[in-house]
Amino acid sequence: MSVAIAARNVEKVYGSGPTEVRAVRGVTFDVTAGEILVLMGPSGSGKTTLLSILSGILTPTSGSVMVLGTDITLLDRRALAEFRRPHFGFVFQGFNLFRALSARENVQLALNLKGITGSAARVEADKLLESAGIAHGSTRKPADLSGGEKQRVSIARALAGDPALVMADEPTASLDWENGKAAVALLRELGKAKGTTVLIVTHDQRVADLADRVMHLQDGMIDA
Numbered sequence: 001m002s003v004a005i006a007a008r009n010v011e012k013v014y015g016s017g018p019t020e021v022r023a024v025r026g027v028t029f030d031v032t033a034g035e036i037l038v039l040m041g042p043s044g045s046g047k048t049t050l051l052s053i054l055s056g057i058l059t060p061t062s063g064s065v066m067v068l069g070t071d072i073t074l075l076d077r078r079a080l081a082e083f084r085r086p087h088f089g090f091v092f093q094g095f096n097l098f099r100a101l102s103a104r105e106n107v108q109l110a111l112n113l114k115g116i117t118g119s120a121a122r123v124e125a126d127k128l129l130e131s132a133g134i135a136h137g138s139t140r141k142p143a144d145l146s147g148g149e150k151q152r153v154s155i156a157r158a159l160a161g162d163p164a165l166v167m168a169d170e171p172t173a174s175l176d177w178e179n180g181k182a183a184v185a186l187l188r189e190l191g192k193a194k195g196t197t198v199l200i201v202t203h204d205q206r207v208a209d210l211a212d213r214v215m216h217l218q219d220g221m222i223d224a
Contacts, residue, residue, distance in 0.1 A: 001034075004068060005054055009062065010060045010063035011026060012050075012053060024046045024060070025046075025221045027050060027217075033197055036191060037198070038208055040202060040205075040214060041217035041218055049220075055084065055090070067087070068087060070083065085114060086114055087163055088163050089161075089163040091155055091158045098142075102138065103129060104122070104126065106153055106157055114161035126138060128160060129152075131193075132152040132186060147179060155183065166199070168184075168200040171184060181206050184206075
């Protein structure tokens with residue numbers, strides 16, 4: 001099996017002297033291509049910081065991160081943005097849907113950013129929304145969707161353009177028990193169908209049963 005992400009001795013330090021905070025401490029691990037990996041830990045354990053480093057949003061203070069064979073820690077901001085665009089999809093705790101756009105338009109926008117435009121984007125958006133079980137809400141704006149429906153749109157958007165990796169930051173936090181578990185089950189189902197590597201950070205224990213592998217982060221370190 002090939003390796004999608006290889007993190008080596010990753011550290012992230014904020015501040016200096018008496019105000020120094022070591023958010024991530026010497027983290028080393030691999031994520032296999034196509035794997036559904038859940039990274040669990042309490043609030044403040046460094047989960048979101050680590051996810052941001054692995055997806056090239058934050059630069060580590062030290063260490064390296066290889067993604068799909070590219071050391072993203074060596075890329076400048078513009079090169080990182082260009083690398084993320086085709087390779088990553090994101091699912092957010094607060095959905096992060098554009099309020100003025102319909103569900104279809106939110107997904108189409110993600111496709112447009114990956115070079116898929118016009119009728120091709122509309123057809124692909126409708127396919128994604130159907131696969132996510134939210135075709136009935138394709139013309140609705142976020143304000144007219146329930147929390148569970150918004151997350152389904154968010155998952156469809158994350159998978160737009162067939163990214164190799166999807167990063168999900170606390171995807172169940174804004175949802176009740178039933179909708180939260182359904183959202184992660186959907187992300188797993190669609191990810192497996194497309195061979196997508198999915199990394200989920202959460203403190204929500206109900207997600208663990210849906211993972212191929214669970215890792216625990218405590219005080220910025222992998223808890224062996």
